[in-house]
Amino acid sequence: MRSLRRRRAGGAPDIPPSRLSARDLVSEALAGMLQRPARSALTGLGTVLGVGTFVAILGLTATASSQIDSRFNALTATEVGVRDTAGGADPQLARQVPNAFPRDADDRAGALNGVTAAGVFWPVPLGEAAAVRSAPVAGADGERIPVVAASPGMLRAAGLTLGSGRAYDSFHDGRAEQVAVVGRAVAARLGITTLESRPAVFVGGHPFTVVGIADGAERKPDLLLSVMVPRGAAERLWGPPDNAQRARMLVVTQLGAARQVAAELPLALRPDHPEWMAAEPPPDPRGLRSGVTSDLDQLFLLLAAICLVIGAVGIANTTLVAVLERTGEIGLRRALGARGRHITAQFLAESAAQGAVGGLVGTTLGTLTVVGVSALRDWTPVMSPLTVAAAPLIGLVTGVLAGLYPAWRASRTQPAEALRR
Amino acid sequence: MTGTRTAGPAGAPPVVRFEDVGLTYPGPPPVEALRPCRLTVRRGEYVTVVGPSGSGKSTFLNVAGLIDAPTAGRYLLDGIDTGALRDRDRTALRGQRIGFVFQSFHLLPHRSALENVLLAMVYNGVPRGQRAARARTALERVGLGHRTGHLPTRMSGGERQRVAVARALVAEPSLLLCDEPTGNLDTATAASVLELLDELHADGLTLLVITHDPQVAARGARTVAIRDGVLTEEAAP
Numbered sequence: 290m291r292s293l294r295r296r297r298a299g300g301a302p303d304i305p306p307s308r309l310s311a312r313d314l315v316s317e318a319l320a321g322m323l324q325r326p327a328r329s330a331l332t333g334l335g336t337v338l339g340v341g342t343f344v345a346i347l348g349l350t351a352t353a354s355s356q357i358d359s360r361f362n363a364l365t366a367t368e369v370g371v372r373d374t375a376g377g378a379d380p381q382l383a384r385q386v387p388n389a390f391p392r393d394a395d396d397r398a399g400a401l402n403g404v405t406a407a408g409v410f411w412p413v414p415l416g417e418a419a420a421v422r423s424a425p426v427a428g429a430d431g432e433r434i435p436v437v438a439a440s441p442g443m444l445r446a447a448g449l450t451l452g453s454g455r456a457y458d459s460f461h462d463g464r465a466e467q468v469a470v471v472g473r474a475v476a477a478r479l480g481i482t483t484l485e486s487r488p489a490v491f492v493g494g495h496p497f498t499v500v501g502i503a504d505g506a507e508r509k510p511d512l513l514l515s516v517m518v519p520r521g522a523a524e525r526l527w528g529p530p531d532n533a534q535r536a537r538m539l540v541v542t543q544l545g546a547a548r549q550v551a552a553e554l555p556l557a558l559r560p561d562h563p564e565w566m567a568a569e570p571p572p573d574p575r576g577l578r579s580g581v582t583s584d585l586d587q588l589f590l591l592l593a594a595i596c597l598v599i600g601a602v603g604i605a606n607t608t609l610v611a612v613l614e615r616t617g618e619i620g621l622r623r624a625l626g627a628r629g630r631h632i633t634a635q636f637l638a639e640s641a642a643q644g645a646v647g648g649l650v651g652t653t654l655g656t657l658t659v660v661g662v663s664a665l666r667d668w669t670p671v672m673s674p675l676t677v678a679a680a681p682l683i684g685l686v687t688g689v690l691a692g693l694y695p696a697w698r699a700s701r702t703q704p705a706e707a708l709r710r
Numbered sequence: 711m712t713g714t715r716t717a718g719p720a721g722a723p724p725v726v727r728f729e730d731v732g733l734t735y736p737g738p739p740p741v742e743a744l745r746p747c748r749l750t751v752r753r754g755e756y757v758t759v760v761g762p763s764g765s766g767k768s769t770f771l772n773v774a775g776l777i778d779a780p781t782a783g784r785y786l787l788d789g790i791d792t793g794a795l796r797d798r799d800r801t802a803l804r805g806q807r808i809g810f811v812f813q814s815f816h817l818l819p820h821r822s823a824l825e826n827v828l829l830a831m832v833y834n835g836v837p838r839g840q841r842a843a844r845a846r847t848a849l850e851r852v853g854l855g856h857r858t859g860h861l862p863t864r865m866s867g868g869e870r871q872r873v874a875v876a877r878a879l880v881a882e883p884s885l886l887l888c889d890e891p892t893g894n895l896d897t898a899t900a901a902s903v904l905e906l907l908d909e910l911h912a913d914g915l916t917l918l919v920i921t922h923d924p925q926v927a928a929r930g931a932r933t934v935a936i937r938d939g940v941l942t943e944e945a946a947p
Contacts, residue, residue: 304795307802307833317832324820621816624777625881626805626833628798705772708812 307626309634318638321611322646329643332607335600336647337654340684343593344655348672350589352663355671366571367405368508369551371398371538371558375565387529388536389565390558395442395459397557398538403546408443409538411530412436413523415493421516422491423479434475435515436492438523438530444470446539448507454484455501457519465521469497472513476502490516495526509539540568547571597687600647604691608640612699619699620707629700636699640692641685648684652677723789725884725916726751726774730783733769743769746782747941749934751885751918756911758930759920759941766939767920768889774918775887776804788884805833809878813890815870817862823849823873824858830877848876852906868899875906879915886910888919892926904929 309317322329375382375389390409391397398407413436421434439447444456449470457468469490471479481488481499489496497518506512530536538558542550551570555563612619619632656677663670732746744766751757761767772778773785776792779800785792788807792800809830810816817826827845836844849858852872862870871891878886891907892900904926911917911931919930927933935942 304790304799304802305806305835306798307805308835309833310838312838313832320821320825617814617816618818621810621812621818622829622833623801624775624804624808624810625830626801628801628833631833705768705777708777708816709768 307628307631309627309631314634314638317635318642321635321639322642328607329646332604333600333643333647333650335596335603336644336684336687337600337651339593339597339600339687340648340651340680341655341658342596342651343590343683344652344672344676344680345658346589346593347676348655348659348670349662351671351673351676352659352668356668367542367544367547368571369540369542369547369554370569371540371554372567372569373535373537373565374567375535375562383532386565387532388524389562390536390538394538394558395440398540398554399442401550401553401557403543403550405541405543406442406446407538407540408440408446409520409536410437410439410443411536412534413438413492413518413527414531414534415527420493421479423481423488424491434478436523437512437515437517438520438536439512439517440520443539444517446541447509447512448541449503449512450505451501452504453502454499457500462519462521465525466519467495467497467522467526468500468519470501470503470517471499472503472515475514475516492516492518493527497522508541597683600644601687601691604640604643604647604688605695608636608643608692608695609698611639612636612695612702616702616707619702620704620709623702623704624708632702633696633700636696637689637692640695641688644688644691645681645685647688648681651684652680655680722752722754724750724752724786725755725788726918727786727789728774728783729786731773731780731785732782733773733778734781743939744773744780745939745941749941749943751916753884753916754911754914756907756917756929756931757919758927758933759918759936760922760924760927760933761936762922765936767922767936769939770936770941771887771889771920774885775808775810776800806881807884809881809883809886811871811874811878811886811888811891813893815862815874815894817870817873817877819861819863822859822861823854823865823876826862826873827877827880830880834881836881844880845876848880849873851879852876866899867895868902871895871899871903872906875903875910879910884916886915886917888917890921890923891919892921892923900926 373389375386377383388411394409395407398404415436421436441456441458441462449456451470452473454470456470457466460466461468469492471481471490476482476499479490481490481502484499484502488499490499491497497516503513503517540550540554548570551568554568555566558566622632622635623629656672659672660670662668726749728747728749730746730748731744732742733744735741735743759767759770769778773780776787779793787803790803792803795803818829821829824842824845827848828841831841831844846855846858849855852875854869854872854876857865857869860869862873865873871894875886875891886907888907892903895903907917907919908929917930919926921927932943
């Protein structure tokens with residue numbers, strides 16, 4: 290520099306240009322923001338709210354839809370129903386084939402890979418007169434309790450939990466033994482308190498020994514309000530199911546196997562007439578989840594965006610006021626060798642820092658909201674790492690966008706004008 | 711161009727050289743704020759420019775301080791023809807070679823005296839490691855070595871103007887350009903600031919002080935009067 294000063298040559302001399310290093314820019318921007326802490330906090334509030342809402346909404350929808358998922362996983366996603374559609378449109382065929390499920394339907398379905406339990410069931414057509422009684426007393430009013438023919442596999446597929454006694458098995462079924470499993474409430478209505486005395490129920494006059502009392506059922510909880518009898522005995526005493534309520538099959542699969550099993554079931558059950566079997570796979574939980582998520586997201590993300598716009602307007606307004614208020618400072622900096630672009634960079638950095646800090650605080654508050662709500666509802670909080678990483682950046686971008694116009698105004702300030710203040 | 715013989719350290723290289731420099735603000739109607747004039751300030755000189763308000767003092771200050779570009783003539787600062795410079799280079803030259811002292815101090819209220827002085831080195835490429843030491847030296851030079859951490863709002867007017875002088879000195883400028891340096895000060899503090907300027911002059915610094923006050927103007931080794939945009943050299947007393 291000294292040597293340059295001595296050089297008196299005309300023309301364009303080498304003048305080292307003014308510069309503003311990145312470190313100086315950052316410290317100037319932080320100083321500008323921190324010298325008015327209260328105002329900066331109020332300015333950042335809009336960004337805090339916008340980003341916080343954004344994070345909370347994305348987190349809460351992710352958390353809520355993961356709860357929906359787990360419900361599907363536990364029950365519906367592992368359940369396949371099979372309907373008997375033989376003669377659906379042909380009454381003659383329907384009479385010829387009253388029950389399209391073969392005798393060994395449980396074994397055939399159970400042999401499929403991925404099936405954990407499978408069973409056939411149908412409501413027994415008893416007619417008006419026949420009722421369920423606890424004693425063979427003719428004429429006395431019986432309870433109108435439904436009777437369900439259920440294969441032994443059905444009891445396992447329904448996930449019955451037996452409070453006392455046992456479930457009947459394929460031995461009882463094969464021999465058409467007259468045994469029954471009843472729900473706890475049904476047992477109470479029939480006056481059965483213990484199995485020690487080998488109690489019996491009378492269904493339309495036919496005695497059935499109660500071998501088990503069920504306390505709960507994971508699937509088809511309506512079974513608990515009925516008397517369950519083996520398929521063999523039901524067929525021997527009352528014949529095949531009524532055409533109006535044909536037999537159905539419940540197949541429980543391992544997680545993820547349901548759709549594959551559903552595709553294989555008709556052929557496995559009736560290789561000769563697969564068209565008589567209609568397997569109903571569960572709804573795809575992925576499709577369901579994305580439906581729920583996108584509905585909620587669209588509505589609430591709109592709200593978050595509105596908050597962000599309000600936040601941006603807040604920052605823009607305060608920065609503009611600060612630019613007008615700090616005209617003297619701008620003039621001074623220009624006198625000290627700052628170029629217009631240095632002034633732009635400084636005010637832009639200040640509003641960016643403001644937005645980034647607001648974004649960070651907002652992300653923190655949003656995350657805390659998700660965790661808090663999850664704790665209240667006994668949910669597992671679920672958040673995408675992308676959400677947490679992107680949110681402060683959204684604050685930063687908001688700050689930069691908000692600072693564009695004020696920073697441009699600041700750089701246009703004429704130093705001569707500014708120094709007169 | 712014939713060299714103008716002036717009082718002061720004759721033979722020293724000129725720091726400021728106005729060659730028929732004038733400034734006309736475009737109208738309508740055009741205002742001739744500074745008539746074309748000649749002025750040479752040599753290194754180590756203490757020159758005062760005196761005139762009433764509205765006489766064109768501010769225009770003269772802006773032109774001499776490279777804040778406004780003249781519309782006529784040539785202005786050479788340290789021998790560099792500023793008319794040929796791009797805006798970028800004029801800004802850099804202003805930051806490196808001219809130290810400003812303003813009537814209203816222009817200190818940042820939320821920063822300490824030291825931080826205000828540091829600001830003068832941010833844009834000039836002074837390495838960060840050297841800045842604090844240089845700023846302390848400058849504050850000691852103006853007699854404020856004990857108040858470096860104070861905020862300007864906690865300082866008297868005289869102290870504030872001393873901080874501003876330290877800020878102007880710290881970048882080692884060729885020219886100290888003072889605009890009404892005592893305008894906001896009472897008589898006693900004004901005297902102490904003027905004494906400081908005298909000391910700086912004695913140290914060899916080049917000073918150009920613009921004022922409306924004839925008593926302040928009398929402190930200079932040479933006085934130039936300005937009236938209605940016309941610059942006239944007065945005889946040394």
